[in-house]
Amino acid sequence: MRIDTNWRGDPAERIVFTFNGQPIEGYRGDTVAAALLAKGIRLVGRSFKYHRPRGIFTAGSEEPNALVTIGSGADQMPNVRATLQEIHDGLEVRSQNHIGPLQRDLLAVNDLLHPFLGAGFYYKTFMWPRSFWERVYEPVIRRAAGLGALSHDHGGARSEKAFAHCDVLVIGAGITGIMAAYVAARAGADVLLVDENMSLHNRHRHFDDPIRDAQGITHFSPEDFAFFYLNALQAMPNVRIMTRTTVTGIYDGGSYGALERTGLHLSPDAHPDLPRETFWRIRARQTVLATGALERPIAFPNNDRPGIMMLSAFMRYVDGFGVLCGRTPSFFVTNDDAHRVIAGLIARPEIAQAIRRCTVIDPRPEARAQGDYRLIAGAEVIDTRGRHGLREITVRQGGSQQRIETDLLALSGGWNPTLHLTCHLGARPVWNAEAAMFVPAQDAVPGLHPAGACNGTLSTGGCLRDGHTTALRAIAVLGLADPGVPVPQAGEEAGNGVALWQVQAKGRAWLDLANDVTTKDVAQSAQEGFASVEHMKRYTTQGMAPDQGKSSNIGALAILADATGRSISATGTTTYRPPFVPLTMGALGAGGEGHGFAPERKMTSHAATVARGAPMIEAGLWYRPSYFPAPGETTWQQACDREVRMVRQSVGVVDVSSLGKIDIQGPDAGAFLDFVYTNTFSTLPVGRVRYGLMLREDGHVMDDGTTARLGPDHYVMTTTTAAAGQVMAHLELVAQGLRPDLDVRVISVTEQWAQMSVAGPLARSLLNGILDTPLDTAGFPFMACGAVRVHGIEARLFRVSFSGEQAFEVAVPARFGDALYRDLVARAEALGGGAYGLEALNVLRLEKGFLTHAEMHGRVTAYDLGLQGMMSPKKDYIGKPAAARPGLLEPGRERLVGLKPVDQGGILTAGARLFTKGDPHTRPHDQGYVTSVGSSATLGHMIGLGFLRHGPERMGEAITLVDHLRGIQTPCEVCAPVFFDQDGGRARG
16 A cells, blocks of 8 residues: 655665564654554454444544554553554564454454443442442453453563753644744744654645745645654754654643653664653643644444544545555545645545545535545535444435445544643633534643644644744743744635534444444433533443543534523533653653662661671661570560560660751751741750641641751751651742741751761760760760760760660761771670660560550641640641541540550450440450560560550550451550660650
8 A cells, every 4th residue: 555655764674563473664764553554454453342443543643543552472462543653673563452454353242242332231230239349240340341461470671760851841843833933033042943743844745835935935845844844843943843752731830741652663672771661740831732623524324434534644644654545535525725735635646546536424514525536525424334344334425325436435524722721720612513523722731832723723824923923922032032033924714614423324333432332321321310511421431441532522512502592601611630651650750660669768787787687677778687586595586586586685786877957957957947947946055956746627636756056057857767758848848838938948968967876875985985085874864965076086975765765866077987886896795785686676665665666657736646745736737727627636546555464375466446345346445556566575564555545544454456367366554665674864864
């Protein structure tokens, strides 16, 4: 089906790929669809529900039929549009959604059962018998769902993410977008021009409107115009042109998502390091939307045969790929523009020589032929034949019918502006009754200027003028001067036409070709009470296919309007949401697989820790030592007990660098912390540390930690390891959004400082061995902080304790962390102590009743934790109003308590439920739950923390701990959360 025309491919570069295992030869630059059509292959897939044969319907991202799977193994990628996927050597392409050969799909039997499988049948069929749902219906539905299949193999081709910034973003490189980009670039703006097509040349050949310069002297064809201006743009240093890139969504603040098909057109063997796709985050100060319009199909009986496509697609394959999709083509059109295109097509010598017969059917009785073709005016197509490829159409003219042999039927029912992006922030399009199309609402997106066909302007001259005007509007906002670029002249005719949504005739007329939705389904939806356009969408699945109804939604709502007796404007449209085209999860989560999904964060002491044989465990993405085994110890519990006793009796060292550390500076730093924390920090003296509690806006606890005041305007906040990122994001929100009036800056310094905790009765003695200026017995009291020198290195010292013992945390620049840790552990061992891990740290904090995010899990309040005394009544802070709600202060809430077994050998488990002694162990009698447990080497039995209804009022009560999963029941005594050294004398000593 190749023809001798001026197409952009290179016949010298022959490419061989496979389709369903069959070798297919094409040329570099072909899409899969073009290469298949060139070989006369029209059947490319099966529809979702009825498994009807499907062919290539369009030439772009709106394609509903030609979805294929490419690649194999880990690189397998389903639901790729054959209309966009370029061929390369070794490309494997397979059709989808069939059992057995594509031509003899076993599931095509569904088509025979269509009277029983109409719209909404699943809502009515799968309700009974009720017991069948889980064992029969659901498994069958899940197996039938979807089109292509993902590979279950790991390690496939990678995707990438990238960021771009520009003054003016131009979306779409038709004549409107080219004009807008040129004007903005000449004004000096930094311009980014993006288009989803692989090449921007040879896109405009089927438009025959001559374009003249402002003086009307130089004449361009639209193709030559694009070539001239694109070359000029490519030569400008302030312009970047991105092809194979589709803008998928618009977000707040001039943010755009875009998907670039970076390496899908190249052999992965020849380019192993090239990403398959790149997802771009683009920030633009102003944007020109020039996405054009999508040609509108017409619904008539059996309009889904392979060999039926849009007229614009037919022309695209001719002009862009040198492929004539039919030797005896027919055209079913409703507008004069289509006649002009057809007349220009058959006037070409190479086309006239290749076509044996050409017939045009137009429903308008007044239609006139504009070229050498047969016209049947006042007629409609009412049926087609050809199971795997179109062979014949039936045309009704007045009261007579005739059959016409044809191998292709091209449709043109008018145009639908591609305005989807203008709706992504909530705006609804506006119905233009005169033009019979939806157009963008005014100021739908701040900073976005629709232009050209996507704004309802269909003439060549109008598109050029729109591109010029919107560019001037955009650069004016940027403060740039008009560059004085003249507006080229072109025709102003948009072509008369009629809106024909469906042909009334016997048979199924298809709307959504992928999901097998018919005009009858839409009418039935209205009859059964689903008359809202959103209800109709869900009842029929109209527009829920991978193409998101780009070709079918407007026709469906017009038919719904007719069925309900409303106007199209009153019927409205469904909600257009991102993404505009499907996105792979690999592209969205680029860099987030493997270690990118869960990065391994290692502290400076990691090598020294591993060298001591400590098993490493994850804690908030950080790898930390669980325990340090000693000779003769056979279980982790033995090591843990030894380390706990070591800290209580001598001295222990633990690396706490993973705790979040946030530097807060500025004249208003104190006021900022007062607003963030429930207690007051502006009155904290310099050189002191205070424990703080932070709430969310809903009054629940977000995090706790200590904050030290290093100077009048300088604080350092410490957060829990798990919530470091969340707290940092929260502080940024407060500083930028809630309290921009405060002069304050925050920055994370977690990785800049290595911080070691030295805890135990001998902590001061150990520390004095490394400090340039030793501490005396009374110096540096509990909750003090300040600058010190360690072996001549500037450092920071904090007197805080998470173990309940006398403890100090010393922080040095991260590059000294490894040396400091090794030195401290060696000195501790000389004093009868040593390193301890997270298991011992957890037991030490449990003995003191200190909290972690096991307790602050997002559903508790300060009242639940017994920390209501930290909530200042004298100032405002985040979460204060919500925390005062009566429901959050009820005595009957589950509140923090300690738990110990009645029998010292009793087992406690985290996650277990609590029941009043004697009550059944069922949900209605549930009294609370356990959050943390540990075996206390100090007390000789297990201890735990949990939340119990009326907890503080039930001290001394015997309750039952029940772990249904492990089959454990343990009588427990409710006690205070602090098990050891309740007056805190050891930490303050």
